[in-house]
Amino acid sequence: MGSEEKIISWVCRFTVITAFFLIGFIIGWFARPTTVNHEQASKSLLRNFLDEMQAENIKHHLRKFTKLPHLAGSQQNLDLAEQIRAEWMEFGLDSVELVPYDVLLSYPNETNPNYISIVDQMGNEIFNTSLAEPVPEGYEDVADIVPPYSAFSAKGQPEDELVYVNYGRTEDFFKLERELGINCTGKIVIARYGKIFRGNKVKNAMLAGAKGIVLFSDPADYCADGVEPYPHGWNLPGGGAQRGNVLNLNGAGDPLTPGYPAKEYTYRSSLEDAVGLPKIPVHPIGYHDAVHLLQHMGGPLPPNNWKGALNVSYRIGPGFMDGFNQNKVRMNIHTNNQVTRIYNVIGWIRGAAEPDRYVILGGHRDAWVFGGIDPVSGAAVVHENVRAAGKLMKKGWRPRRTLVFASWDAEEFGLLGSTEWAEDNARVLQERAVAYINADSAIEGMYTLRVDCTPSLHTLVYDITKKVSSPEEGEEGMTLYQSWHKRDNSTERDAPWISKLGSGSDFEAYFIRLGIASGRARYTKNRKTERYSSYPVYHSVYETYEIVERFYDPSFRRLEAVARVRGGLIFSLADSPVLPLDCVEYAMSLTKYANTIYQLAAKHPGAMGQYSVSFDSLFSAAKNFTVAAQDFHQRLDQLDTSNALAVRMVNDQLMYLERAFIDPLGLPGRPFYRHIIFAPSSHNKYAGESFPGIYDALFDIENAVDAQKAWDEVKRQISIAAFTVNAAAETLKPVVS
């Protein structure tokens, strides 16, 4: 080749090389995804995560955490907090901290015990209720078992005739006052536990003018048929009694620092100005003691359906005890309120891609005594969730979003630890919290799964339960979803029953005050056939490790299943590129709730016409929301998941949907209940009410003193609900008009 040819040849080669370089460059440029879509990766990791959680470990955690009482504010409960911090760090969390608050707690006076007496005309105490529960075998040497008491009871020694008020519900007092003509003013009332939160019973008693209230456990409500009392079965023994706080906080947290965290520098109101403290003495007793009080009552016979299972021919008072004997009842209550330091344990796994998005798993650690069920069956499950997450991290996994694990303190004293932390971190949580999964007691029965959650979590709950095996014997190869579906089908569609969230556990501040999508899951009884309240030994000394190990879950596979459901929820929420929240489910629920509340109002067709009450705006809003939700999910199907900002934007819309239902003005008279769609019932904190503002405005409206004013308030509440639903729909629409 000549030199010219050589040059041409090299030029050709250079051109070819350059061309290939360019092709390579271009392919390289465009082949690179701007973000990693680890949906596939997540799926197999979810499997690993679920399988990592094992019954044996949960059993071990439960055993370890139930040896001693862990009353809020006690040294034992601080020790347990330290232990949990240390173990969570060992499991591999990025950081774990103890977060203290100084809140108002309430303890019996150690030298001056609480009890109830029957006193004769001479003032002699002729019968006294027991000062403690008989301690179960194996725990005889345990110190610091707090006797049954009603936390935050007022002090006092009121003495008077006794009036039986059935469950102490609003409708029970209505019946007494309106139908039976019995006035409770100045009397001591006695109510059986069950049906509603005990704080509501106390509030109702105060409203009725009572000067004291005795709470007792009736076998009709605390014994299952054909079951022996503990330790031979899981029924409540006659000497057992239910501890519990009797506050009416309505979400305020620490009674002395409503709205603000109870830090050292925080201003504290006086006890007189405290939120939710009962003004009258309250005390709980078991049924062996209750018999004595009840069988000597005066007054007329109770309605048939007010008779419990005590088989005593008690009356409903007032009227002196034993008729002409003129005996009375005296309460002797010396319980003290005191500001006490509590400790939350907060653990963190930093999110890999979006550290500023938080998925929270929280449950309480404090127990009335051993807490075998409440809360340790839940806390043991949290411990296993944390251990499993740590295990995956050691294999190199890190969730897309941040995981926060919380062991709350002082739940039993009014959800204090969780509420103070929510108050402390309200700004950050409002901006960053994706979801809150609650982890209180993981088991309360032996039948099937129970889930209460926000509607947007329905679909994820179903998905996760399809990935978990049924823990029931004889259901090998069946999924938890199938087992659950078979046992508790929804009345509305062919899917397992999921309920609204009420309150009575630590999700309250997160869901009802801050508007963070929330849910809870546990194993439960057959709600259709098992009519006893809660589980029989609830809040008694008989909540031991053994009651779980012998009766509720001998294989610990039920707790394992619950661990996998809760764990699967937080895993998916933290790791899915697009948040697994379903707005169309929310739309369906809103439509259903609108119908329900309309039906309630429609019981007053005359007044509806007279005062021009219309639900059109609410139905129209529900329709707007439905269309917006459907359109949103259609757009989501076309989302370019490789565009990190685009994914973030739809995730923000999903995350903030629940927030959109929050009204900073709160519900009437309940400033910390700010969710317009859901609130704890005003008549039973445990139950959830939908469209609570409208519901409360309609309540007992037929007896309103000023009907015009009462129906105006109904109209105002319909307007607020309609606006809120419309406003939430707006958040789902395309982000620019």
Place this chain on the structure above:
Amino acid sequence: MGSEEKIISWVCRFTVITAFFLIGFIIGWFARPTTVNHEQASKSLLRNFLDEMQAENIKHHLRKFTKLPHLAGSQQNLDLAEQIRAEWMEFGLDSVELVPYDVLLSYPNETNPNYISIVDQMGNEIFNTSLAEPVPEGYEDVADIVPPYSAFSAKGQPEDELVYVNYGRTEDFFKLERELGINCTGKIVIARYGKIFRGNKVKNAMLAGAKGIVLFSDPADYCADGVEPYPHGWNLPGGGAQRGNVLNLNGAGDPLTPGYPAKEYTYRSSLEDAVGLPKIPVHPIGYHDAVHLLQHMGGPLPPNNWKGALNVSYRIGPGFMDGFNQNKVRMNIHTNNQVTRIYNVIGWIRGAAEPDRYVILGGHRDAWVFGGIDPVSGAAVVHENVRAAGKLMKKGWRPRRTLVFASWDAEEFGLLGSTEWAEDNARVLQERAVAYINADSAIEGMYTLRVDCTPSLHTLVYDITKKVSSPEEGEEGMTLYQSWHKRDNSTERDAPWISKLGSGSDFEAYFIRLGIASGRARYTKNRKTERYSSYPVYHSVYETYEIVERFYDPSFRRLEAVARVRGGLIFSLADSPVLPLDCVEYAMSLTKYANTIYQLAAKHPGAMGQYSVSFDSLFSAAKNFTVAAQDFHQRLDQLDTSNALAVRMVNDQLMYLERAFIDPLGLPGRPFYRHIIFAPSSHNKYAGESFPGIYDALFDIENAVDAQKAWDEVKRQISIAAFTVNAAAETLKPVVS
């Protein structure tokens, strides 16, 4: 070459080509930025944007928009809304919509005019105030000029002695009641305009028990020295009077729908339950009329510094007019409240990268009459801002974030249009709004720039004013910053003076209720030497195009400068990859405010000791915030701006900082004022107060009935302030513990 050699040769070539392909691929892979950092692009585009805004255009817009009155609720103001919508669409916005609300407005009765009389003992009206202002030349044929009135005045014809209450400030009534021993109960009071918002004067009069209040413009407050009355100068003529609403809404918006947008379906309270309506008649008069009322008053002589410039030897009553003549004053007020449809115009430019982040420029369109200054000097500037943005869009530009332009209605009736829209969109704004820039009157004087803004905007304001030329003659080559700095240096540092935001314009709901970083800018008088209130013709018929064109800004270069400042702010906020907000400036301001409020409390050293009042927690919080802010900006310096999610995360922290100061519980008695750092003064809506909760708790505390309770409230407010500042600091820390 043999076939073997050929193969080797081809293998070699293939290897080389593959290698180059790979090199190309790898370079291509890594060379690609994951997001475009258009900081450089933005800078030159900002220059283009600023230069696009021109004096001549603003002059044209001002002329066009001031030909007719545009009272809220009138057909003319709807027509103007339609015109603005059409022109904004022409300018190139993506979409523009009219958003209606049905709010409570207030108009004089057309057939039964309002006036004040002097009546003799026989009940004869021996003097009546004028029913209208003399109409300025050129506007004689204009219909629908509303006469001077106090919007939302109660109806009524009270008749009694007159008491002069100076400016009607809290301290004026204190002086009357406590030092001068004059009781206003059951009297008609007369107050001069100025110093504070007129609604506060009316509230004070009601609290003092007055049954009516007359408001007048004194030349001491509404005439500048050496200036002629309009049309020969820019002073208020004697026949001119100041219109204005006399509400005390405290941020509620529409008085009938507090907290919720006034839509068709919205529940409306009765007028009796409406928020902020005065319960007594109110009426404004000019100084020609005022002379007659004042010169016949009875009672003692006023304090020297209460004497205005009317040069009448009036007294301060009560005491019958003319001493022994026993003449009285009668108010004749027939103004009607009525629910009326108003229209906001809302225009959108969709953000290119982050459409779900909103930068809002809003100002009102409604005017009492022609609105030459208020608001059209501002609205004309908005129009030019929109035109310039449209121009850039036609050249291919689109901001990183969404721009929202708003022409509010019914600002003059209590910030109604802007507040209803804020209520309507509260959820979306809370999640997505980056900043709100207000665009009311762009000029109120001829001296220099005036800026009120949140501390985090200080730095950006300084930066932008350095890019704008001084509009002043003889200052060619000087920047606006230099001109401003020279004329109005801060007392605290070597930089121009920037003030806190008060209220009295449409930013209120955005800043004080929702916690969106806000600011405003306008051209102003020399605040040190020009002691008249506002600008003399404020809210009179003499606010014409001509007053601007002849006196305030003949070259329209001052308005051009304001347009560039406002425009530069929204451009930078919408287009900078990292939000141009400065947390360290906020820290400095918080520290300063903490010192100021401490100094106020420290005037009571005895009580501070007695009631153990400490500001330590607040100082400590300010320090925490300062450290957090400094650390935040240090981390910002190391931010990988090519990581789209990382940038979004710090921007979220910056955006939500202002939100962190919002307390949903609001300030005591003012539920819609929710910003813990800033609120309109409780004694003057126009002024901003820092740490308003503490300030109000301390106010007049030396005269508190229950000192313990009063100081407890101070302590509670210090605690709330300290917590809020600490909570805000938390939002700036790294997002994971």
